[in-house]
Amino acid sequence: MxxxxxxxxxxxxxxxxxxxxxxxxxxxxxxxxxxxxxxxxxxxxxxxxxxxxxxxxxxxxxxxxxxxxxxxxxxxxxxxxxxxxxxxxxxxxxxxxxxxxxxxxxxxxxxxxxxxxxxxxxxxxxxxxxxxxxxxxxxxxxxxxxxxxxxxxxxxxxxxxxxxxxxxxxxxxxxxxxxxxxxxxxxxxxxxxxxxxxxxxxxxxxxxxxERERPVPAEVERMRWAESLMDQRDPLGALVMLRPLLEEFGEDRGVRLLAARACFASAQLNRARAALESLVGEFPGDLCVRRLYGRALERQGRDEEARPHLRLAAAADG
Structure with missing residues (x-):
């Protein structure tokens, strides 16, 4: 133990x-x-x-x-x-x-x-x-x-x-x-x-x-830490936690999305937009990704590009 x-x-x-x-x-x-x-x-x-x-x-x-x-x-x-x-x-x-x-x-x-x-x-x-x-x-x-x-x-x-x-x-x-x-x-x-x-x-x-605790895989534990830091409004800390996961599991959808969220929350809009654009291309039906992508475009003043993504996400919510 x-x-x-x-x-x-x-x-x-x-x-x-x-x-x-x-x-x-x-x-x-x-x-x-x-x-x-x-x-x-x-x-x-x-x-x-x-x-x-x-x-x-x-x-x-x-x-x-x-x-x-x-x-x-x-x-x-x-x-x-x-x-x-x-x-x-x-x-x-x-x-x-x-x-x-x-x-x-x-x-x-x-x-x-x-x-x-x-x-x-x-x-x-x-x-x-x-x-x-x-x-x-x-x-x-x-x-x-x-x-x-x-x-x-x-x-x-x-x-x-x-x-x-x-x-x-x-x-x-x-x-x-x-x-x-x-x-x-x-x-x-x-x-x-x-x-x-x-x-x-x-x-x-x-x-x-x-003595009855079951071990958790290291990558799962690190992902939980990153999510916890996001919940505590520490996106830069979350990115530190995610760095090894991005190197080892860089194609994983969940890791990429959490990293994009952290970039968006820390005002790293170019990084967030690039990551989300890739995710939208691969997973066009993921409305959470579309909404965040639209918001990233919107914050960069690219309203025309943002509008269809935000409308699609809003329509699904409605």
């Missing part, structure tokens, strides 16, 4: 959730734990800012209050510290920096690609320990390099110096969005998700249900 943890390494609950998952796992053989990226603070700077300084920003304060309704940021941080202590984390405890977690996510994703789940788990542990226990700046490449080396992934520092993992992490973030991940951490097994750092007993109950 594969367990995916979608989490942000700057989220204290992710580290707490890791400890609780570890307590829920003993005795389970054949289980693979994979870490996936999530962003709780997409606007965090690439260069670290002392957290105490960042907390004086009214917008940051407002965002933190929204995360824990009814508690001030200071009281919420004290509460999390107590919970972390019960899980054996700290003291000391608490991040000292506000910084983008993008580099850390790259390192964690690359650790899985090059070393598998055990190396990745060691890197994820090292990154969160550096952030929450040692108070280090995990936006610093030198810090991440030391974490990687200590976790048995010495290649990590060299990979981070280049562009390795950039495309991978950005696609993984889109996958999480497509799958409906909204909370750090979220445990996903197959098509089921458990949000938040739940108690070990709740995690164990959730995992028992995962």
């Amino acid at each position: 594969r367990i995916e943890i979608w989490a942000d390494v700057v989220c204290a609950w992710a580290y707490i959730g890791k400890r609780r998952l570890e307590r829920a796992l003993p005795g389970r053989s054949g289980t693979e734990v994979v870490w996936r990226p999530f962003r709780i603070d997409p606007t965090a700077p690439a260069r670290a800012v002392p957290l105490e300084e960042a907390l004086r920003d009214p917008l940051m304060d407002e965002a933190l209050r929204a995360c824990a309704p009814g508690l001030s940021p200071a009281r919420n941080r004290a509460r999390i510290s107590r919970v972390a202590a019960r899980e054996g984390l700290g003291p000391p405890w608490g991040s000292r920096w506000r910084v983008s977690s993008h580099g850390a996510h790259r390192l964690i994703a690359l650790a899985y690609e090059h070393g598998g789940p055990s190396v990745q788990g060691a890197v994820a542990e090292g990154v969160m320990r550096a952030n929450f226990v040692e108070g280090l700046d995990i936006g610093d490449r030198a810090v991440l390099g030391e974490v990687a080396a200590a976790a048995g992934f010495p290649l990590g520092a060299e990979l981070l110096d280049g562009e390795a993992g950039e495309v991978l992490v950005r696609e993984l973030l889109l996958r999480g969005k497509a799958r409906g991940v909204r909370t750090s951490p979220t445990i996903v097994v197959g098509g089921r998700a458990l949000a938040g750092a739940q108690p070990p007993e709740a995690i164990a109950d959730f995992l028992r249900g995962g």
